[in-house]
Amino acid sequence: MTEATTAVVPRKQVFSWALWDWATQPFNSVILTFVWVSLYLVSDSFLPDSVAAQNADGELVCSRAADAATEYCRGLSDLSEWYGWITFAAGILVLVLAPVLGQRSDARGTKKRWVVGATVALALAQFALFFVYSEPQYFWFGAIVVALGSVASEIGGVNYNAMLVQVSTPRTVGRVSGLGWGLGYIGGILALVVVVVLTQLDWFGIDVSNGLAYRLIAVGAAVWTIVFALPFFFNVPETPGRDDRPKVGFFQSYAVLAHDIVGLFRTHRPTFWFLIASAVYRDGLAGVFAFGGVLAAVSFGFSATEVMLFGIALNIVAGISTIIAGRLDDRFGARAVIVAALSILIVSALFVFVFREEGKLIFWIGGIVLSAAVGPAQASSRSLLARVAPEGMQGEIFGLYATTGRVMSFLSPLLWSLFIGWFGATHFGILGLVIILALGLGLLLLVKLPKHVPAPRE
Numbered sequence: 001m002t003e004a005t006t007a008v009v010p011r012k013q014v015f016s017w018a019l020w021d022w023a024t025q026p027f028n029s030v031i032l033t034f035v036w037v038s039l040y041l042v043s044d045s046f047l048p049d050s051v052a053a054q055n056a057d058g059e060l061v062c063s064r065a066a067d068a069a070t071e072y073c074r075g076l077s078d079l080s081e082w083y084g085w086i087t088f089a090a091g092i093l094v095l096v097l098a099p100v101l102g103q104r105s106d107a108r109g110t111k112k113r114w115v116v117g118a119t120v121a122l123a124l125a126q127f128a129l130f131f132v133y134s135e136p137q138y139f140w141f142g143a144i145v146v147a148l149g150s151v152a153s154e155i156g157g158v159n160y161n162a163m164l165v166q167v168s169t170p171r172t173v174g175r176v177s178g179l180g181w182g183l184g185y186i187g188g189i190l191a192l193v194v195v196v197v198l199t200q201l202d203w204f205g206i207d208v209s210n211g212l213a214y215r216l217i218a219v220g221a222a223v224w225t226i227v228f229a230l231p232f233f234f235n236v237p238e239t240p241g242r243d244d245r246p247k248v249g250f251f252q253s254y255a256v257l258a259h260d261i262v263g264l265f266r267t268h269r270p271t272f273w274f275l276i277a278s279a280v281y282r283d284g285l286a287g288v289f290a291f292g293g294v295l296a297a298v299s300f301g302f303s304a305t306e307v308m309l310f311g312i313a314l315n316i317v318a319g320i321s322t323i324i325a326g327r328l329d330d331r332f333g334a335r336a337v338i339v340a341a342l343s344i345l346i347v348s349a350l351f352v353f354v355f356r357e358e359g360k361l362i363f364w365i366g367g368i369v370l371s372a373a374v375g376p377a378q379a380s381s382r383s384l385l386a387r388v389a390p391e392g393m394q395g396e397i398f399g400l401y402a403t404t405g406r407v408m409s410f411l412s413p414l415l416w417s418l419f420i421g422w423f424g425a426t427h428f429g430i431l432g433l434v435i436i437l438a439l440g441l442g443l444l445l446l447v448k449l450p451k452h453v454p455a456p457r458e
Contacts, residue, residue, distance in 0.1 A: 009167050016231035017167040018180040020115070020160055022187035023228035026221040027122060027153055028289075029188035031146065034311030035195055036129065038293030039304050040214040041142050042079040044072070045134035051075050063299040063356040068425045076298045080291075080426045083143050084417030087290070090147035091410030094154045100253040101155055111159040112238040118156030119232075123225045125149035129218035134211035154409070166239050177382070185319035189312055191224065196308045260400065271388050271397065273447045278381050279404035280411065281342055281440020285374050287412025287433045288345065289314075292367060299356065299427040300363045310364070314371040322375030329376075334384035335449060341377035342441040345370055346434055353430045388449060411436050 030036060044052035054060070054072040062073035105111045125145050132142035168176035195217060203213055265272045296302040296310055328337050352366035382401075389397040415432030422428070 009169065009172075012231075012235050013237070014167050014176055014179070016235035017160075017163060018176065018183050019228055020119070020232040021180040021184035023225050023232070024119070024122065024153060024156070025184045025187035026191040026224050027126060027149060028184075029311060029315065030191050030195060030217060030221050031126065031129070032150065033289050034192060034293040034307055035304075036214055036218060037083065037146060038297045039307055040134070040211060041132075041139065041146065042076065042083055042294055042298060044076065045211055046079060046136050046139040046142075047072070047075045048136060058301075061299075061301040061359070062425065063301075063359075063427050065357065068427075074424060077420055077424060077426045079139065080294055080298055080429065081417045081420040082139070083294075084291075084413045084420065084429070086140075086143040086147045087150070087413035088410050088417060090150045091413055093151050094409050097151070098155055098158050100257070101158070105159050105162075109238060109240045111163050112236060114159040115156050115163070116233055118152045118159070119225065119229045121152035122149050122156065123222045125152060126218050126222035126225065130215045132211065132215065132218075134214075163236070163239060167236065181322065181379075182319065185315050185322075187228075189315045189319075191221070192308050192312045192315070194220075196305060196312070199305060199308070264397075264400065268388075270447055270449050271385075273443070274385065274388060274449065275397075275400055275404045277440055277443035277447055278385070278401070279408040280443055281338075281377070281437055282381065282405050283408045283411045284345075284433055284436035284440055285377055286409070287416065287436065288349075288370055288374060290412065291416055291429060291433070292370075295352075295427065295430070296363060296367070299425070300360050302360065302363075306360070310367060314367060317368055318371045318375045320375075321372040322379050324376070329380050329383050334380040334387065335444070337376050337380040338384065338444060339441065341373040341380070342437055342444070344373040345377070346437050346441070348373070349430050349434045349437070353427060353434075356427050384449075 044055065051071050054070060060067045060070060060072055062068050062076060067073055068077075101114060105114045125148050128145045129142060132138045132145070164177055164180075199213070203216075206212070208216075261272070264275075292314070293307055293311065296307050297304075302310060348366045348369040351369075352363055355362045385397065385401055412433060415435055416429040417432075419428045419430075419432040420426055
């Protein structure tokens with residue numbers, strides 16, 4: 001073990017690093033999942049007035065077959081599909097950029113610089129959402145800005161995760177990682193609570209017509225990001241460059257990445273196939289949260305407050321289940337936990353799809369079960385990788401773990417949009433997510449891991 005890995009990391013650095021997760025969480029929970037996109041961007045605010053007026057009494061529920069054929073529900077499905085295609089394009093952009101930028105920052109010692117730059121870009125994107133007025137012609141502007149924010153968030157996240165080894169030791173890496181993850185969940189819950197309170201107080205009497213409430217929410221998320229990212233900016237030092245990594249040009253970086261992957265395939269094939277399998281099902285897990293709010297609002301007719309309360313409940317359940325997952329992992333093994341979680345996710349999603357016409361209660365039940373399974377699948381995936389990573393290659397393997405996850409990040413929006421486009425209703429997007437989860441589960445079952453997977457060495 002090197003001196004760097006055994007040194008005690010100052011608590012200020014650890015907490016400041018973990019606080020970045022808190023700082024960027026409102027973009028994920030408020031903007032992407034439960035408020036801005038689901039309640040505003042893919043709502044009737046961006047339908048022609050004549051179409052939006054068809055549901056003036058709020059009685060249409062687009063998960064019902066009788067209502068799904070209306071012009072109003074078809075319009076909402078179109079918005080959901082178009083948003084999915086924009087998200088797909090963002091996934092492709094991440095696929096092109098993230099592996100190379102992550103590799104170059106690793107070699108040159110510029111991880112913090114990329115995190116700071118991506119955080120600033122994310123804040124600017126959220127500020128830009130203030131100019132997305134509730135008129136149909138602003139839909140594409142809003143969707144593109146959200147997508148660019150997602151790209152910035154992903155690129156920042158790749159380098160942020162890679163800095164975990166800098167602010168932890170082999171003995172504390174799990175605790176430090178859990179601190180960041182936990183702060184992210186808590187930050188998401190608190191941000192949603194703030195929005196619920198403002199909504200219940202009718203925004204203190206402010207005229208919030210023309211989408212002003214949602215535009216102000218975006219500004220608030222931007223300010224939150226900047227304020228709570230400052231400790232990371234000031235207290236976490238830049239990572240040193242790696243002398244053992246080639247410092248090559250942008251396009252040559254792809255050749256280096258390919259060389260690393262081929263080498264892993266030749267020497268540690270089970271680890272290689274686990275990276276592929278986990279990349280597929282992790283994108284399915286991301287899709288569950290990314291489009292859950294859209295389904296609640298568009299297909300099941302949740303009100304704004306109901307969607308936000310739903311989001312709070314899901315974050316709480318996911319946080320608790322993630323803590324419990326550690327005990328299940330130790331007792332039954334990481335692979336068993338992942339297989340069980342993915343199986344539960346698939347059954348729950350199909351349950352929601354099949355019984356969708358029974359109304360909101362079905363989505364509440366299915367959503368709670370889904371969120372309870374997501375946390376264990378995520379936590380045990382990281383745990384299993386730590387156990388199967390070849391000795392002396394942990395850092396590189398976790399870099400490939402992040403990279404392969406970003407490589408597959410276009411799958412969920414692709415199948416989401418295709419299924420909505422083929423069948424003409426938003427709830428059919430559920431089947432696209434189910435296919436991705438099932439494919440990931442199938443690939444995982446084919447991975448020949450050692451019968452006894454030891455705990456990671458310190």
